Amino acid sequence: MxxxxxxxxxxxxxxxxxxxxxxxxxxxxxxxxxxxxxxxxxxxxxxxxxxxxxxDKKKPSNVKQGLNDGRSTLIGFNVSDLDSVCKELENRGVSFYKRPAEESFGKHAIIEDPEGNLISIAEMKLKDEYTQISYYHGFAPE
CATH class of the missing domain: 3.10.180.10 (2,3-Dihydroxybiphenyl 1,2-Dioxygenase, domain 1)
Known part of the structure; x- marks a missing residue:
């Protein structure tokens, strides 16, 4: 489909x-x-x-609020070195919704854009030295 x-x-x-x-x-x-x-x-x-x-230059009032304070959608990015990416983002003044933390799938952080949209950043663990874990959960804020 x-x-x-x-x-x-x-x-x-x-x-x-x-x-x-x-x-x-x-x-x-x-x-x-x-x-x-x-x-x-x-x-x-x-x-x-x-x-x-x-x-009308404001968040549309007809958009239904979802879970988590109306923030029910996240944009997700994978990175190879979460610690260095987060350090750089912090130096650029980015607001963190969730600080970097170890998760079952690897390291994970969530940042906010200037309008409060959430952006998930993950450094995936390798299943072995050649293969990244094929799936994970954890984009959603707690």
Whole structure:
């Protein structure tokens, strides 16, 4: 029925502020930018993070609140060295929702973008010296 996930779309209140965060702080590349649609991606990824500006410049009131204070969706990234990535993000003033911690699948942290969207960062354990564990849970905040 469906192919691969091609985009994660965030409704945002302040698109320029979030473009700066994702481009300058998280070092994502802007692939396309217009007044009402911005696409970013990582150098290695094929999935697009799209920012869709709210017309009234605030979080849309018609968006239903989910679990965890209305933060029911996280964007997830894998990294090879969580400690160095988190240290760099801390130096850049990024807010941590969950500090780096050991989990059953590896190391994990959660940061927030300027509008409070949660971003999961994981360093996966290797199953053996050649193979990464194929799945894990843990993106969700506790």
């Amino acid at each position: 469906f192919g691969k996930i091609s985009a994660i779309i965030l409704l945002v209140a302040d698109a320029p502020k979030l473009v700066s965060f994702y481009r300058d702080v998280l070092e994502m590349e802007v692939k396309q930018e217009s007044e009402d649609w911005i696409e970013l991606s990582t150098k290695e990824g094929s999935t697009v993070l799209a920012l869709y500006p709210s017309r």
